[in-house]
Each structure stands twice: as structure tokens, then as C-alpha cells.
Amino acid sequence: MAAIYALPAVWGRGIGRGLMAESMRTLREAGFSSAGLWVLEGNARAIRFYERMGWQQDGAVKDAVIGGLEVRELRYRCVFR
Numbered sequence: 001m002a003a004i005y006a007l008p009a010v011w012g013r014g015i016g017r018g019l020m021a022e023s024m025r026t027l028r029e030a031g032f033s034s035a036g037l038w039v040l041e042g043n044a045r046a047i048r049f050y051e052r053m054g055w056q057q058d059g060a061v062k063d064a065v066i067g068g069l070e071v072r073e074l075r076y077r078c079v080f081r
Contacts, residue, residue: 020053028080035080038062038073050076
């Protein structure tokens with residue numbers, strides 16, 4: 001599993017949107033009909049971003065330890081049309 005984050009210094013410049021759009025296009029062209037991702041519960045900025053890009057929370061949650069901290073993650077899915 002991997003995580004990709006844009007530095008706050010580049011927020012609002014369309015870099016994340018471009019990266020996500022290209023990733024979704026690549027998955028579609030590779031024959032995938034859907035994809036999933038995990039987002040930290042309470043990360044309102046990321047949740048708004050994913051929802052604007054067409055992702056929807058599917059109800060799955062998981063608890064994880066990241067950097068020694070216990071966190072809860074929410075799963076989001078996108079169906080490619």
C-alpha cells in the first residue's frame with residue numbers, strides 16, 4: 001500500500017486533481033471498472049477532494065497504526081464509466 005500527498009504549498013493549483021484524473025484514466029484504460037482508496041477519518045479536505053472527483057464512501061472502515069498513532073480510515077470507491 002502507498003500514500004501520495006501534495007505539499008500544502010501547492011494546494012489549490014490543480015496538481016492533485018490532475019494526478020487523480022490521470023490515475024483514474026489509466027485504470028479505466030487498463031480495463032478496471034472501479035477502484036478503492038482509504039482516507040483518514042476526519043480529513044475533511046481530502047474527503048471533499050475525493051467526493052468532487054466522483055468517489056463515494058462505501059461504509060467500510062479500518063483501524064490502523066500510522067507513525068505510532070492509532071487512526072481510523074474510511075474506504076472510498078469510484079466506478080469508472
